[in-house]
Amino acid sequence: MRNRALICFLAGFGLSMTAVSTLSSHSFSAEFDTNKALTVTGTVTKVEWQNPHTWFYVDVKDNGGNVANWGFELASPNLLLRNGWTRSAMKVGDEVTVEAFQAKNGTNNANARAVTLVGSGKTLFTGSSSGRSTP
Numbered sequence: 001m002r003n004r005a006l007i008c009f010l011a012g013f014g015l016s017m018t019a020v021s022t023l024s025s026h027s028f029s030a031e032f033d034t035n036k037a038l039t040v041t042g043t044v045t046k047v048e049w050q051n052p053h054t055w056f057y058v059d060v061k062d063n064g065g066n067v068a069n070w071g072f073e074l075a076s077p078n079l080l081l082r083n084g085w086t087r088s089a090m091k092v093g094d095e096v097t098v099e100a101f102q103a104k105n106g107t108n109n110a111n112a113r114a115v116t117l118v119g120s121g122k123t124l125f126t127g128s129s130s131g132r133s134t135p
Helices: 002-023 077-082
Strands: 032-048 055-061 065-071 095-103 109-117 123-125
Touching: 032 065, 032 109, 065 095
Parallel strands: 065 109
Antiparallel strands: 032 055, 032 095, 055 065, 095 109, 109 123
């Protein structure tokens, strides 16, 4: 009886560890570079509240007037809510300044550390997993 309980416990534990690794998300350092800090200002074009990470997109003009769309990764919706965000905190059409760390592959993707709403001056912290307090 005792061996059966131990076998059941170990089997259950093994299954639960498999589920945890399946649900885990990527590490920050696998995709983003803390040495590639950037700050951009632009207009929000899309906000996607989803697990495991919320994403938002911003049209950013360069000095030549060319527009590039940037994607910014945020924390999970639950963590954002605990950091003071609401689903209406940032909307399509809002002008924002984003402090972030760029993707290692050089694409227009980044992990946001802070988002400042230009209209109100309010800064929303993103729950970045960068381990750095400022870009």
